[in-house]
Amino acid sequence: MPKKVDHEVRRRHIAEALHRVIDRNGLDAVSLREVAAEAGVSMGMVQHYFATKDEMLMFALEHLNARVGLRIAAARNRDSPRELVRAAVLELLPLDDERRTEARIALAYLARSVVAADLADLLRAALPHVIGFYAEQIRIAQGDGQVPANLDPEREATILFALVQGLVNPALIGHYTPEAVVAAVDYHLDRLFPCGNP
Amino acid sequence: MPKKVDHEVRRRHIAEALHRVIDRNGLDAVSLREVAAEAGVSMGMVQHYFATKDEMLMFALEHLNARVGLRIAAARNRDSPRELVRAAVLELLPLDDERRTEARIALAYLARSVVAADLADLLRAALPHVIGFYAEQIRIAQGDGQVPANLDPEREATILFALVQGLVNPALIGHYTPEAVVAAVDYHLDRLFPCGNP
Numbered sequence: 001m002p003k004k005v006d007h008e009v010r011r012r013h014i015a016e017a018l019h020r021v022i023d024r025n026g027l028d029a030v031s032l033r034e035v036a037a038e039a040g041v042s043m044g045m046v047q048h049y050f051a052t053k054d055e056m057l058m059f060a061l062e063h064l065n066a067r068v069g070l071r072i073a074a075a076r077n078r079d080s081p082r083e084l085v086r087a088a089v090l091e092l093l094p095l096d097d098e099r100r101t102e103a104r105i106a107l108a109y110l111a112r113s114v115v116a117a118d119l120a121d122l123l124r125a126a127l128p129h130v131i132g133f134y135a136e137q138i139r140i141a142q143g144d145g146q147v148p149a150n151l152d153p154e155r156e157a158t159i160l161f162a163l164v165q166g167l168v169n170p171a172l173i174g175h176y177t178p179e180a181v182v183a184a185v186d187y188h189l190d191r192l193f194p195c196g197n198p
Numbered sequence: 199m200p201k202k203v204d205h206e207v208r209r210r211h212i213a214e215a216l217h218r219v220i221d222r223n224g225l226d227a228v229s230l231r232e233v234a235a236e237a238g239v240s241m242g243m244v245q246h247y248f249a250t251k252d253e254m255l256m257f258a259l260e261h262l263n264a265r266v267g268l269r270i271a272a273a274r275n276r277d278s279p280r281e282l283v284r285a286a287v288l289e290l291l292p293l294d295d296e297r298r299t300e301a302r303i304a305l306a307y308l309a310r311s312v313v314a315a316d317l318a319d320l321l322r323a324a325l326p327h328v329i330g331f332y333a334e335q336i337r338i339a340q341g342d343g344q345v346p347a348n349l350d351p352e353r354e355a356t357i358l359f360a361l362v363q364g365l366v367n368p369a370l371i372g373h374y375t376p377e378a379v380v381a382a383v384d385y386h387l388d389r390l391f392p393c394g395n396p
Contacts, residue, residue: 026313027226028310107308111225111310112224114302114305115223120372123367124371127368159385163361164364165363165364166363166364167360169311169363170359170360172312174322184357191389
């Protein structure tokens with residue numbers, strides 16, 4: 001019996017090669033040829049799994065999101081909404097090599113999304129989940145008296161999400177140290193959850 | 199007497215063509231050939247003014263920053279630090295066609311800066327000016343009793359800058375309307391300058 005090829009594993013293998021290329025040189029440099037070389041497979045193999053560069057980019061983004069999502073899910077056993085939000089937020093910030101790489105790749109996708117409608121659709125579909133999660137935790141904490149009742153959970157979630165996204169580039173280009181990034185997040189969370197420290 | 203060529207005007211003309219190309223297709227698509235076609239000049243002319251693509255990108259970014267800077271300077275005659283900060287912040291957000299175009303281009307530069315050291319240097323050098331301006335206005339407003347004394351001007355400036363940057367992509371891909379973007383900014387400014395309404 002011939003060995004069964006696990007197509008999902010192959011696709012993920014190619015997606016990870018794609019992300020190493022993006023991390024090294026940005027999205028400009030991405031070609032099927034370069035990804036095939038990085039993955040150690042033929043161009044025909046890449047084309048077998050991905051008809052176009054955009055299809056490959058979309059799959060790889062979903063793979064990246066799933067990976068970050070798993071880490072956020074693993075942080076679910078926190079003591080308070082504040083700690084849960086904090087853990088989820090810090091997974092998106094370039095605080096170590098793994099998250100730096102992910103943040104560089106995510107930024108490349110963000111820039112491309114404003115000229116690639118498919119990618120914009122994918123990102124737009126994901127935003128309500130992330131922002132909604134923050135809003136939900138803020139509402140829960142308000143119910144427990146950990147967040148001031150006069151704060152608007154939706155607006156606060158919008159602001160928190162934007163704040164986190166906006167810290168990525170200055171951190172990546174070395175304007176902020178990882179410690180300064182965490183301090184800015186904690187400063188803002190102190191305001192949002194003044195009674196939410198465990 | 200032969201007509202004197204205004205080299206600065208030529209360089210700006212090419213820079214604006216470059217930005218139309220970036221706005222249309224992102225930074226991926228930029229080539230000297232395409233910029234020359236867009237500017238209606240020869241490739242030799244583009245190469246006369248810019249030895250490399252990176253040199254052209256750097257000049258064009260400075261040109262863009264200068265244009266936005268002029269609009270911010272024109273907003274200096276505001277009644278209060280809050281109104282001044284608000285006007286400066288809104289110039290960076292994609293609230294109309296001109297600012298949408300600028301924001302799309304700025305985002306392309308941000309993404310490239312994490313893989314292009316020259317561009318990272320340029321952006322990093324600019325950050326203290328923008329963030330320092332916010333901090334200065336917050337300190338002035340604190341002196342006038344318009345901002346709570348317990349707020350940290352530097353941290354607040356860091357957070358405000360990040361928040362504004364982080365609103366750009368969701369606004370560009372249509373997750374927020376321009377009105378929702380302004381409402382989020384005003385919600386945050388209400389907190390920062392609770393006594394700063396004119």
